[in-house]
Amino acid sequence: MGDANNSVATAAENKTPLHPVYTISNIQNKIQTLDGVKTTYSSWVKLFKLHAKGYDVLNHIDGTEAPAKFSPTYESWVKIDAIVLQWIYGTLSHDLMRRVLDCHSTTYQAWTNIESIFLDNKKARAVALETQFTNLTLTACSSLDDYCQQLRDLAEQLKDADQPMDESRLII
Incomplete structure (x- = not known):
């Protein structure tokens, strides 16, 4: 909660608008848990992409390159990527989450790992x-x-x- 308040304070000080991703407090209220049975992969993807587009983070799951490390937007991109990655992990069944959970993963890497689980074979x-x-x-x-x-x-x-x-x- 402190990080969100710091982000709000920093945005207010810099007169930059708060990124929409910071307004989500519980993604499970918006996207059903992907288990492959009750919630199918295709319906989860459609719903997740809808939210990603609405909250201006589609570029984190579509393969768009991250900004260069020396770019002024890099730190913000990394933080937002971590939040979207939390969205992904938070909307997976425990079995699926264990298969894709990696502390060094980007959102896009997790996204493609899930895709391969459902679309390979x-x-x-x-x-x-x-x-x-x-x-x-x-x-x-x-x-x-x-x-x-x-x-x-x-x-x-x-x-x-x-x-x-x-x-x-x-x-x-």
Whole structure:
């Protein structure tokens, strides 16, 4: 909390506007936890990018180069990058966070690590999801709504693996 107050005081002294990233106090209230099941990778990415764009930090996840170390904006960029990295870690399931957590990582490195977890081995992932989809039965679910939701979730995960399911298959 002290760092945020110092940033506010410094911004006021320098007459520079406070970067929007400093206005987020709890990212979990805005972005659901990525677990790959209830929240799919593609929906998490869409929501995360929406917030990154809205809070003017998209350049931290899109591969844009950091300013040079001697640049006057470098220190600010490093601080903002650390906050966005905290957003990423704060919106991952514990299992995923353990896989990507690295104290020397930049936001972009963590972003691409998560991407590779979900998008590498697409074929094997698609086969496993297709098997789950085919073998899901109504008796294995608590209700018809639960059954339909699980089918939709599996279809969304298949779409993430570049194996979209057509609407007619979902209806059948």
